[in-house]
Amino acid sequence: MLLSRGGDYAIRAMVDLASRPEEERNITQGIADRQKIPPAFLSKVLANLTQAGLVRTHRGAAGGVGLARSPEEISLREVVEAVQGPIILNECTDPYRACPLEDTCNVSRAWREAQKNLVELLGSAYLSQFTKAG
Numbered sequence: 001m002l003l004s005r006g007g008d009y010a011i012r013a014m015v016d017l018a019s020r021p022e023e024e025r026n027i028t029q030g031i032a033d034r035q036k037i038p039p040a041f042l043s044k045v046l047a048n049l050t051q052a053g054l055v056r057t058h059r060g061a062a063g064g065v066g067l068a069r070s071p072e073e074i075s076l077r078e079v080v081e082a083v084q085g086p087i088i089l090n091e092c093t094d095p096y097r098a099c100p101l102e103d104t105c106n107v108s109r110a111w112r113e114a115q116k117n118l119v120e121l122l123g124s125a126y127l128s129q130f131t132k133a134g
Contacts, residue, residue, distance in 0.1 A: 003080065003084075004083065004084045005041075006041070006044070006045050006048075006083045006084060007079075007080045007083050007084045009035070009037045009041060009042060009045050009083075010045045010048070010049060010079050010080070010082065010083040011076060011079050011080070012035040012037065013031050013035060013037065013042060013045060013046065013049070014049070014054065014055075014067070014074065014079050014127055015127055015130045015131065016031050016034055016035050017031070017055070017065065017066060017067050018067060018071035018074075018127040018128060018130070018131050019131040019132060020066075022066070022067075024066070025058055025063060025064030025065070025066060026064045026065050026066060027063075027064045027065075028042055028043060028046065028064075028065060031065070045083055046065055048082050048083045049079070049082050049083070050065075050068075051082075052078070052081075052082035053068055053069075054067070054068055054069070054074055054078060054079065054082055055067060055068055056068045067127075070128075071126065071127035071128035071131060072126055072127075072128045073126070074126060074127045075122060075123050075124065075125060075126055075127075076122045076123075076125045076126075076127075077119060077122035077123040077125075079127075080122060087115070087118060087119055087122065088115070089111055089114055089115045089118065090111045090115075092105065092108045092111050092112070093111050093112055093114075093115040
């Protein structure tokens with residue numbers, strides 16, 4: 001699996017938000033500057049994260065973005081999947097496709113095990129673990 005640029009930017013933006021005081025509203029440009037993310041790309045990423053219920057947006061003069069839930073409750077898996085969809089290492093681990101070689105492939109078991117381990121690892125890694133305070 002190759003983490004997409006959007007997935008990488010999403011993780012960086014979410015860790016940035018998790019590192020800020022909860023009551024602080026963060027403007028997109030500030031996140032973009034701190035994390036070296038192109039602002040237009042960050043806006044698209046934040047739209048996906050908002051749609052997934054991971055980020056809240058606030059309009060107006062005191063507007064900005066913030067986490068929709070506590071950093072202890074948001075996993076890296078959720079962040080990645082919000083931006084690039086389900087984590088799939090290989091075609092044979094895609095739950096939406098049947099692999100024609102599944103019964104005869106000697107490697108499919110290893111792929112499924114690797115898939116399971118990666119999903120579990122990212123599912124148990126929370127934003128709070130990657131903040132300076134965490």
